[in-house]
Amino acid sequence: MKEIRWHGRGGQGGFTASRLLGIAASVHGGKHALAFPSFGPERRGAPVLAFTKIDDSKIHDRSEVQESDYVVVMDETLITPGFEKGIRLGACILVNTENIEKYRETLKGFDLRGIDATSLAMEVLGRPITNTAMYGALAAASGLVSLDAALASIRTEMKPKLAELNTKIVERAFDLIINN
Amino acid sequence: MNRPKHTEFTFPTHIDDYPTGPQYKAGYLPETNAGWRTFRPVVDHDACVYCLRCYLLCPDGTIIKDSGQIKIDMDYCKGCGVCAHECPKDAIEMVKEQL
Amino acid sequence: MKTNKIFISGDEAVAQGVRLSRPHVIAAYPITPQTITVERLSEMVEAGEMDGEYMHVESEHSAISATMGASAVGARTFTASSSQGLLYMAEGLHYCSGGRWPVVMMNANRSVALPWSIYGDQRDSLSLLDCGWIQVYVEDAQEALDMIIQAYKIAEHKDVLTPMMVNLDGFILTHTYELVEIPEQKMVDEFLPPFQTPNKMSFEEPKNLGFSSKPDDNTEFKYQQNEAMFKAVDVIREVDQEFAEKFGRKYHDMVEEYRCEDADVVLVALGSVCGTVRVVVDKMRAAGKKVGLLKIRYMRPFPEAEVKDLAQRVQAIGVIDKDISFGYEGTVYTNVNSAISKIDKYVFKSNFVGGLGGRDITKAEIEDMFNHLLDGIEKKSEEKVEFFSLNVETND
Amino acid sequence: MTNLVDIPKVNAKNMTEKEFFYGHKACAGCGGSVAVRLALKVLGERTYTALPAGCMSAVGFIYPQMAFNTNAIITTFPGAASMASGIAAGAKALGQKDVKTVVFAGDGGTADIGFQALSGMIDRNDDVLYICYDNEAYMNTGIQKSGLTPYGTKTTTTPAGKNIPGTVTHKKNLFEIIAAHDIAYAATASIGYPQDFLNKVNKAKHTKGATFIHVYASCPTGWGTPTETSIEIAKDAVDCGLIFLAEFEDGEYKLNRNPKEFASVKDYLKKQGRFKHMTDEDIQCVIENRDRKWARMRKQWL
Numbered sequence: 001m002k003e004i005r006w007h008g009r010g011g012q013g014g015f016t017a018s019r020l021l022g023i024a025a026s027v028h029g030g031k032h033a034l035a036f037p038s039f040g041p042e043r044r045g046a047p048v049l050a051f052t053k054i055d056d057s058k059i060h061d062r063s064e065v066q067e068s069d070y071v072v073v074m075d076e077t078l079i080t081p082g083f084e085k086g087i088r089l090g091a092c093i094l095v096n097t098e099n100i101e102k103y104r105e106t107l108k109g110f111d112l113r114g115i116d117a118t119s120l121a122m123e124v125l126g127r128p129i130t131n132t133a134m135y136g137a138l139a140a141a142s143g144l145v146s147l148d149a150a151l152a153s154i155r156t157e158m159k160p161k162l163a164e165l166n167t168k169i170v171e172r173a174f175d176l177i178i179n180n
Numbered sequence: 181m182n183r184p185k186h187t188e189f190t191f192p193t194h195i196d197d198y199p200t201g202p203q204y205k206a207g208y209l210p211e212t213n214a215g216w217r218t219f220r221p222v223v224d225h226d227a228c229v230y231c232l233r234c235y236l237l238c239p240d241g242t243i244i245k246d247s248g249q250i251k252i253d254m255d256y257c258k259g260c261g262v263c264a265h266e267c268p269k270d271a272i273e274m275v276k277e278q279l
Numbered sequence: 280m281k282t283n284k285i286f287i288s289g290d291e292a293v294a295q296g297v298r299l300s301r302p303h304v305i306a307a308y309p310i311t312p313q314t315i316t317v318e319r320l321s322e323m324v325e326a327g328e329m330d331g332e333y334m335h336v337e338s339e340h341s342a343i344s345a346t347m348g349a350s351a352v353g354a355r356t357f358t359a360s361s362s363q364g365l366l367y368m369a370e371g372l373h374y375c376s377g378g379r380w381p382v383v384m385m386n387a388n389r390s391v392a393l394p395w396s397i398y399g400d401q402r403d404s405l406s407l408l409d410c411g412w413i414q415v416y417v418e419d420a421q422e423a424l425d426m427i428i429q430a431y432k433i434a435e436h437k438d439v440l441t442p443m444m445v446n447l448d449g450f451i452l453t454h455t456y457e458l459v460e461i462p463e464q465k466m467v468d469e470f471l472p473p474f475q476t477p478n479k480m481s482f483e484e485p486k487n488l489g490f491s492s493k494p495d496d497n498t499e500f501k502y503q504q505n506e507a508m509f510k511a512v513d514v515i516r517e518v519d520q521e522f523a524e525k526f527g528r529k530y531h532d533m534v535e536e537y538r539c540e541d542a543d544v545v546l547v548a549l550g551s552v553c554g555t556v557r558v559v560v561d562k563m564r565a566a567g568k569k570v571g572l573l574k575i576r577y578m579r580p581f582p583e584a585e586v587k588d589l590a591q592r593v594q595a596i597g598v599i600d601k602d603i604s605f606g607y608e609g610t611v612y613t614n615v616n617s618a619i620s621k622i623d624k625y626v627f628k629s630n631f632v633g634g635l636g637g638r639d640i641t642k643a644e645i646e647d648m649f650n651h652l653l654d655g656i657e658k659k660s661e662e663k664v665e666f667f668s669l670n671v672e673t674n675d
Numbered sequence: 676m677t678n679l680v681d682i683p684k685v686n687a688k689n690m691t692e693k694e695f696f697y698g699h700k701a702c703a704g705c706g707g708s709v710a711v712r713l714a715l716k717v718l719g720e721r722t723y724t725a726l727p728a729g730c731m732s733a734v735g736f737i738y739p740q741m742a743f744n745t746n747a748i749i750t751t752f753p754g755a756a757s758m759a760s761g762i763a764a765g766a767k768a769l770g771q772k773d774v775k776t777v778v779f780a781g782d783g784g785t786a787d788i789g790f791q792a793l794s795g796m797i798d799r800n801d802d803v804l805y806i807c808y809d810n811e812a813y814m815n816t817g818i819q820k821s822g823l824t825p826y827g828t829k830t831t832t833t834p835a836g837k838n839i840p841g842t843v844t845h846k847k848n849l850f851e852i853i854a855a856h857d858i859a860y861a862a863t864a865s866i867g868y869p870q871d872f873l874n875k876v877n878k879a880k881h882t883k884g885a886t887f888i889h890v891y892a893s894c895p896t897g898w899g900t901p902t903e904t905s906i907e908i909a910k911d912a913v914d915c916g917l918i919f920l921a922e923f924e925d926g927e928y929k930l931n932r933n934p935k936e937f938a939s940v941k942d943y944l945k946k947q948g949r950f951k952h953m954t955d956e957d958i959q960c961v962i963e964n965r966d967r968k969w970a971r972m973r974k975q976w977l
Contacts, residue, residue, distance in 0.1 A: 019456050023286045026458040033286070034457050039398060039450035039637065041311070060554035062451050064639040156286075183694040184744050195506075198499050200440060201379030201478045202492065206485035207744030209698040216703060232687035236869050237906050239701065239708040241694040256697065260704035260895075261903030274903075303768035306761060332764040336757060337795030344754030344792065348761025351748055352723065354768050356761075370751050480723055480746035480762075482771075489749035490736035 001055040002144060005068040005086070006134075007078045011044040013131030014074055016157075018050035020135050024145035024153035025054045032059050047078055054144055070094070070142050072134050074117070079103065084110070094141055096130050113141050115176055124169045132166045136173030147174050183241065186212050186255050213240070217259030219274040221252055227271035234263035234272060283461045289452035292420035292459045293359070293385045293445070294319035296427030298329050299467040300383075303354035306334040306345035310364040311397045312449040313387040317359055331357075339364035343371030343382070350380035351488055353479040355431065358382060361449060362389035365403045369410065375442045376411025376504065378489055379478050381434035382442040383427065384412075388550065388601075389449040390636040398637020399449035401549060402602040405578070405610040411504060413443040413511055414578045416549040420459045423447045425528055428467055432518045435474050438510040448551040448601075450637065462526055470525050508580045515577065533582035535574040536589065538564060542571030544595040544627075544652035547586075547615055549575050552599060552640050559645040570649045575611065586618035595627035595652040599645075601634040608632070608664045627655035630664040644668055682881050685717045685873050693720070699742035700734040704902025706893035706909055707731055707808040709866045711779050714806055714888075715745060717876040722746070722775050723762045727755035727789055729781040730815040730894075731808070753788045755780045756796035759803040767802070775804060775880055782809040782823035786847050793887075797856040800884040804876070807849065807887070810894035818897045822847040825917070826961055827944070827953045830897075835952040845964050850889050854923040859884045861923040865891035867910025871920060871931065891918045899948015908946060914938040916965050919972065928976035940965065 004021065008014025015037040022035035031054055038049035051065045067088040073079060073095040084107060087093065092111040095103065100114025117133035132154065139150040147170075154166045189210030192198050228250065235243040235250060239260060242253040252263075264272040287295070293316045297305070305324075307317040324333040332349075336342045339360050346356035360368060365386055375382055386404050390396035404414060413434065417423045426445045434443040447453055480486050492500055516532045523529035537553075538560050539545055546556055553574040563570045573589055573596075575582060590596060596619065600609020607613065612630035619626055631648050634640045644667055654660035683689075695715035701708040711731055715722065724747040726732040732749040735742040750758040755778045763776045780789055785807035796803055812830045813819040819832040820842055827835075828842040835841035853861045860882045864872040872890055879886035891912055893905040900908050912918040916937035922929045940962050944950035953961075 019286065022456055027284065027286055032458065034455050035286075036450070036455040039312075039454060041397070059457075060557045061642070062448075062455075062551040062554045063641050066641070182692040183697050186698075189739050192496075192499070195499060195503060198496070198503060199477075200503070202377065202490045202500060202738065203379075203478050203486050203488045204490065204739060204741050206487050206741055206746060207697065208487075208739060208741040211698070211740050213698065213700070236687040236713070237709060237866075239703075239705045239712070239905070240699070241697050241712050245692060258703040260905070261901075262704055262905055265903035266906055304761060304764045306757075306764070330768070332768045334760060334764055334801075335799060336760070337798065338757075338791060340751075340753055341757030341760070341792045341795055344751060344757035345761030345764065347754075348725065348748070348750075348758035348763075349765030349768070350761075351758075352762055352765040352769065352771075354765035356765075371754065374751055480748065482721060482746070485744075485746045487736050487741040487743050487747050490738045490741065491733065491749070492738045496738055 001053055001059065001061070002069045003065045003067065004052040004054070004070040004072065004138070005065060006050040006072045006074070008048055008050070008074040008131065009078070010042045010046045010048050012074055013129060014048060015050040017072070017131040017135040018052045020132070020150070020153045020157060021052045021138070021145065023156055024139070024149040027156060028149035028152040029145050031056055034059050070138060070144070072138050074130050074134050092141055094134065094138055096134060113177065115173060117173065120169060120172055120176070124172065125165055132169050133173040136170035137177045139170070140174040140177035147171070150174070183253070184209050212255040213258050214255055217257065217277050219259045219261060220254070220277050221257065221259070221261070221263050221272045222275050223250060223252070224271045224273070225249055227269050229269055231268060233266050233268060237262055237266050284458050285461060286456050287420065287459050288315060288454055288456045289420040289423050289447050290315035290387070290454065291319050292424040293427055293447070294323065295459070295461055296424040297357050298323050299462060299464055300428055300431045300471060301329070301355065302331050302357040304332045304334065304346065304349035305357045306336045306342045307359045308336055308339045308342050308364060310361045312389060312453040313359045313361040313385065315453065316385055339367040340371060343368040343375060346382045347371065347375050347378060347380050350382055351378070351479055353474065353476060353481065355474040356382050357384070359385040361387040362391055362403045365407065366391065369407060372407060372410040372412060379440040379504070380442060381440055381476070383430045383434055384442065384444045385427065386444050386446045387449045387453045388446050396636040399451055400601040400635045400637065401446070404444060404446050405602040408578060408610060411441065411508070412579065413441055413508070414446060415443065415576055416446045416578065417452070418551055418553050418574065420452060420455070420457050421528070422530060423452065424459055425522065425526070425530070428462070428471060429518050429522055432471050433511060433514050435476070436514045439507050439514050440476060440478060441504070441507050441511060446550065451551045466525060470522065512580050530576065533577045534585040535576065537572040537574065539571035539573060539589060539593070541569060542593055543569040543656060544597070544649060545571045545573050545589060545593050546597045546599060546645070546648060547573045547575060547611065548599040549578065549611060550601070552601070552634065555640060555642060556645055559642050559649065563646065563649055568649065568653060578611070578614070581614055581618070583618045586615055587622050590619045590622050590626050591624060593626065594656040597629045597631060597648050597652045599640070599648070600630060600632045603632050603635070612664070627652065627662060629655065629662050631667050632665065633667040638668060640668070682877055685877050686870060690716045691719060693744070695743065695745040696735065697742060697744055698740065700737065700740070701730065702896045704895045704905045705730070706866050706905045707781070707810060709905070710806065710808045710872070710890045710892045713869060713873060714777065714779070714876045717873055718775055718777055718880055720745065721773050722777055723766070724748070725750050725755055725759040725762060725776065725778050727780050727784040728752040728815070729784050731779050733815050752784060754792055755784060755789050756792040756803070756805060759805070760796045760799065760801040763802045776802065778803060778805045780805070780807055781814070782807060782811060783813045783821035786822040786849050794856065797853065797858050797885045797887070800859070802884055804879045804886045804888070807889045808892040809889060810892050810897060812897055814894050814897045823849060826964065827950055827957045829949050829952060840954070840957050841952065850921065850923070853887045854928065857926065858887055858923065861887040863889045863919060863921050865909045865913050865918055865920065866893065867891070867906055867908070867913055868920060875922070897949065899951070900946060904946070911938065911943045911946070915940045915943040916969060917943065917961070921976070930972060930976050933973065933977070
């Protein structure tokens with residue numbers, strides 16, 4: 001089983017991204033998935049977590065995610081002391097940043113990947129909504145779901161107009177990681 | 181039937197004789213209320229002008245309109261005396277029940 | 280068979296199950312973590328996907344009152360609640376079962392104040408075990424959807440006519456998204472006939488409902504109600520079988536045994552934690568430990584026969600309770616223990632109380648429980664009732 | 676909406692001979708049963724009746740004696756309005772036409788424990804006529820103070836003694852609280868003015884949505900009055916101005932009776948055991964409260 005942890009702020013769409021991944025893996029990828037937010041009331045702006053679990057067989061384990069295989073950080077200000085707790089050593093940490101190098105020292109032992117999702121989102125959406133960019137980047141970095149499945153999940157979940165923009169951003173982010 | 185009548189009731193002897201849950205026929209009356217009376221209303225039909233004030237105000241609905249005359253269902257009259265007290269013609273008198 | 284699988288939460292799965300069951304009246308009051316269910320139902324009514332009346336009641340007490348009223352004219356009804364809301368309904372819960380109105384309710388299992396907590400445990404519904412409702416606990420979103428449909432068929436059965444509560448763990452199930460197969464409306468219609476009941480007011484046959492009974496009759500009405508609950512056991516089996524034939528998913532009636540066939544020790548649990556226990560069972564089995572899981576699905580009627588049967592076959596039974604009856608032990612444990620006491624054999628027993636107020640139950644903790652039971656049969660540990668996963672030292 | 680002016684009047688001469696509340700075990704001379712009986716005769720056969728715990732349910736449905744000769748149900752004490760709402764919703768969902776749901780609840784069941792559900796019912800504008808028969812205390816449990824028990828009343832929980840003169844609060848202003856919901860139709864009535872009550876029930880019957888009638892209904896047992904005076908005393912209450920007859924319709928209040936002079940409050944009070952202990956000072960307090968209320972009603976409603 002692969003466990004993915006999403007870091008965002010309330011209202012940034014981290015939970016949506018965790019669900020998109022679940023949809024891509026299960027509905028379009030033939031695997032099994034669970035997606036859930038950090039339980040409790042979501043307050044706009046507050047740091048929040050979301051999770052996706054993906055496996056080839058039915059997922060029975062309902063306990064909390066304690067050893068994440070992938071971590072997605074939608075807003076780099078969320079990397080605060082203690083951040084690395086609950087992340088498997090060697091796990092991939094994907095950060096929305098212009099400069100991933102500055103984390104090499106503090107996050108030693110992890111597979112760090114960076115993408116400037118904010119600029120990408122501004123360019124495509126005209127707004128700094130980074131969840132789908134990070135989702136596309138994760139698909140590329142992890143191989144958990146194919147690009148086709150990722151795009152299909154966007155079309156499953158979003159209305160056509162919104163889906164059009166977001167498939168574009170997923171593709172762009174995917175390419176950025178693959179070609180990096 | 182304008183008003184329910186006293187009906188004999190067969191007490192359940194088997195659990196299946198009970199209704200499923202608390203539900204039963206509307207207007208089913210195994211008991212009368214006649215035993216509640218100390219006084220009974222007696223109507224003076226000559227004085228009665230059939231204004232129906234008693235009919236309107238009887239708390240138990242026991243006064244019956246019967247082609248120009250009132251009648252009283254003595255199975256359910258409790259003898260409260262409202263009819264006599266409210267009668268504008270004093271046509272109803274409350275008299276002591278005799279055994 | 281044509282299938283339609285979508286990625287939805289437990290709350291949304293319940294809403295889908297309700298939609299497919301075509302209730303005439305839905306009355307509910309929002310409460311976390313149930314709210315999404317009633318939001319989805321409102322959307323379905325708005326979108327014309329459902330014909331029912333959606334009532335915006337001003338409290339849970341009114342939610343249960345309104346569903347009883349609607350049921351009392353022969354309407355199929357649904358309500359949903361959780362925690363404080365369920366407790367606020369308590370009067371109505373007894374009233375509803377006594378009135379023999381087969382209302383179906385979803386309860387999102389949530390802790391009960393004080394201290395306030397919106398997170399999951401099962402103290403809400405387990406503390407209301409005696410209110411005369413059939414109580415089922417589900418393990419995932421698919422089971423939640425399927426059990427709503429089954430619930431109508433069980434509750435409305437002429438021999439049962441008893442309300443039914445479908446319990447799903449707050450957040451762990453209500454807010455977790457997973458792949459759920461949505462049955463076809465046509466098939467649900469074939470499975471679930473229109474609601475018929477003798478227990479209603481009608482203009483063809485006017486009735487007085489909800490009457491008083493004197494001491495001469497009251498016991499008989501309560502006896503009848505108890506009988507109906509026992510008869511529900513057979514109906515639950517029939518309905519589950521018929522459901523399996525129609526939809527291809529079987530839920531093993533009253534309980535589900537997982538790898539119990541040759542087990543020495545078994546953990547008993549309700550709801551979503553069963554999934555985690557399965558994972559631990561698999562792991563320990565791989566290491567040669569003869570462990571198993573008994574998933575209790577129905578707490579009322581209680582699966583006494585199934586528990587006794589299992590107790591005859593194993594040496595130790597542990598019960599995980601996401602609840603506590605203060606001053607004694609977990610409620611599930613009390614019930615399981617009562618069944619075990621009726622067999623002529625010693626079984627090592629222990630009660631593990633935890634998961635309160637949303638605390639996670641980890642695989643390591645479950646493994647510890649199994650090890651305690653395995654030690655017990657070798658007389659290396661003692662029977663106990665304990666709060667597990669306390670974060671601090673205690674005076675014991 | 677039906678033009679209410681065109682509704683045929685219901686009176687003693689033309690009302691149905693059917694009795695829908697019959698053989699009940701209410702006290703002799705019960706004013707509440709007059710209200711229930713008359714209202715059901717206006718509402719007719721296609722009516723669902725819901726009653727919370729209280730006198731009218733306690734005396735009506737004791738298995739196997741079923742005194743409601745119509746569809747009727749006992750509700751929980753706080754849940755009369757919400758169960759009635761559910762009945763109305765169920766009837767609508769099942770496609771039943773020309774159906775009315777009515778509640779008969781006492782003052783405690785309405786103004787106290789059942790108030791939340793009532794407020795919700797009106798807010799949703801459910802098709803229910805809610806009739807509060809007000810006998811000014813919890814009579815079914817043996818005469819305890821409710822939110823509609825008036826100043827000076829002696830009840831078993833507001834005993835009158837040297838230190839406290841019985842009930843020390845005034846009646847809750849139920850009618851205006853209900854009207855403040857912007858309800859389609861609300862009225863006050865008294866069984867002492869039966870034709871007025873019949874007319875109001877008839878109006879409510881023909882008004883779609885939530886409607887409310889607050890009817891003053893005497894209780895010889897709780898009030899300490901002879902059984903035969905139940906109607907008279909309910910009329911006296913209106914004539915002395917302690918109870919007013921009014922309507923709220925289309926957002927407007929209407930005073931149905933506005934007498935130049937009131938009958939004696941003291942005479943009304945002194946006829947009743949529950950007020951026997953009241954001093955002239957207490958009675959003056961009642962009169963002053965009445966006058967304040969009337970001054971306001973006349974100023975604002977006329």
